[in-house]
Amino acid sequence: MEGQYSEKVMEHFKNPRNVGEIPDASGVGNVGNPVCGDIMRLYIKVDDKEVITDAKFKTFGCGAAIATSSMVTELIKGKTIQEALKVSNHAVAEALGGLPKIKMHCSVLAEQALRGAIDDYMAKKKAQGPNSKG
Ligand code: FES
Numbered sequence: 001m002e003g004q005y006s007e008k009v010m011e012h013f014k015n016p017r018n019v020g021e022i023p024d025a026s027g028v029g030n031v032g033n034p035v036c037g038d039i040m041r042l043y044i045k046v047d048d049k050e051v052i053t054d055a056k057f058k059t060f061g062c063g064a065a066i067a068t069s070s071m072v073t074e075l076i077k078g079k080t081i082q083e084a085l086k087v088s089n090h091a092v093a094e095a096l097g098g099l100p101k102i103k104m105h106c107s108v109l110a111e112q113a114l115r116g117a118i119d120d121y122m123a124k125k126k127a128q129g130p131n132s133k134g
Contacts, residue, residue, distance in 0.1 A: 005063070006097030013063040018073035020056045027124065029116025033109055038065050042072070042113035046121055050081045057113070064099055064106035068092050072110040081118055087111070 005013075022043040029042040038061030045054035055073035059066050071092050076084045089111035093099045099107055 004100040008097040012067035012070040016070035027117040027121030029113040031112040064103040068107040068110035
C-alpha cells in the first residue's frame, strides 16, 4: 500500500502539521465522507485584514485524509480569505506530490473542510455587522 504514496504524503501522514484546535477560531469547517466514514474538522483564525493567521485540524480518517488536511493548513496560512478560496483539492494533492486516483476523494474532504471554515467565518462576520472588528 505504502508504495502508492509519494514521500511527501507519507511524511505529512507521519508528522502532520498543525494538529489540534483553535478555541477562539474565526471559522470552523466540519465535513464527513459518508462512504468511508472519515471525519475532518478545520479551524481558521482570521485577522481584521482577512488574512488567515493560523489554521489547525483534527481528522479521524485515512492516511491520505490526514496528509491532505496537514497540507491544506500549511497552504492557507498567511493567505487572504479570497486567496484561500482558490485552493482546490487538486492544488493540495499536487503540493503533496500527487495522490493515487482512488485517494483523490480524500483531498476533496480537505477542500470541503476549508470551504466550510471560510463559510462559517463569513457567516459570523455578517452576523457581527460591518462595524465590528475581529
Ligand atoms: Fe476516507 Fe480517505 S478513505 S477520506
